[in-house]
Amino acid sequence: MFRRRRREQPEQVVEQEPAAPTRESGPWDADEPHPETDRIDLGGLRLPHNPDFDVRLASVGDQHVGVVVIYEESSLQLQALAAPRSSGLWDEVKTKIRAQAKDLAEREGPFGSELSGEVKSDGNPRPARYIGIDGPRWFLLAVISGQGANDETVSEAFIDFVKDVVVVRGDEPMAREEPIPLRRPNEQTGETTDEGPGFSPFKRGPEISEIR
Incomplete structure (x- = not known):
């Protein structure tokens, strides 16, 4: 007597929810859990979208x-x-900046030690604020200049922007202090993918211009 084998049920694939961020804010490393929000993909940097x-x-x-x-x-x-795997760059970069702009003072900011004061731009003094963030094998330098260096409202808007930046270091070997490559949103690397109708890297649809 033969018994009919019970049909094997396909295994159910359990979708795992993305891990929750372990920190309250960034800048984020691409490989760590971070909020999935609307960002502009520039390759080595993913920037939060802000129409203003x-x-x-x-x-x-x-x-x-x-x-x-x-x-x-x-x-x-x-x-x-x-940046090197073993140590960050901010202390070293701070020394280089202060050698060129001696009037900058060191103070504590939302990301730790930063430099602020006035620097000369086209021969005229201009407020500036230098912020350095050491990440895993990368270093992010943020410089606020103009009114926003001293204006609390404008400065806070820039700080919130930096807190939601994602840095994409990649696995390829790079020299110390080598710029992490960036690209325009419509420049694809490797295979091209069909994003489907309605895709836009921007909500408002602006063009990213270039400064040389």
Whole structure:
């Protein structure tokens, strides 16, 4: 007598929810749990979308090396650099900045030690605030200049922006202090993917311009 084998039920795939962030705010490393919000994908940096901010890529030759965010006649410059696995770069970078701008004072800010004061731009003094964040194998330098360096409201808007930046270091070997590569949102690396109808990297649809 043969018994009919019971049909095997396919295993149910349990979808795992993304792990909750272990910190209250960033900047985030791409490999750590972080809030999945609307961001502009520039390759090495993913920036929070804010329709009030004008985002521009800073380029040297054909290479995009940083980002300039303009808001309320003030600017926020962002540059992500490769850093050693064993130690951060901020202490070293601070020393280099103070050697060039001796009037800057060190103080504590939302990300730890930072530099603030006035620097000369086109021969004229301009308020500036230098913020450095050491991450895992990367370093993010944020420079607030203009009115926003002293204005609490504008400064807070820039700080909130920095807190939601995602840094994509990647696994490829990079030299110390080498800029992490950036690209325009419509520049694809590797395979191209069909995002489907209605896809836009921006809610408001602005173009990212370039500063050289």
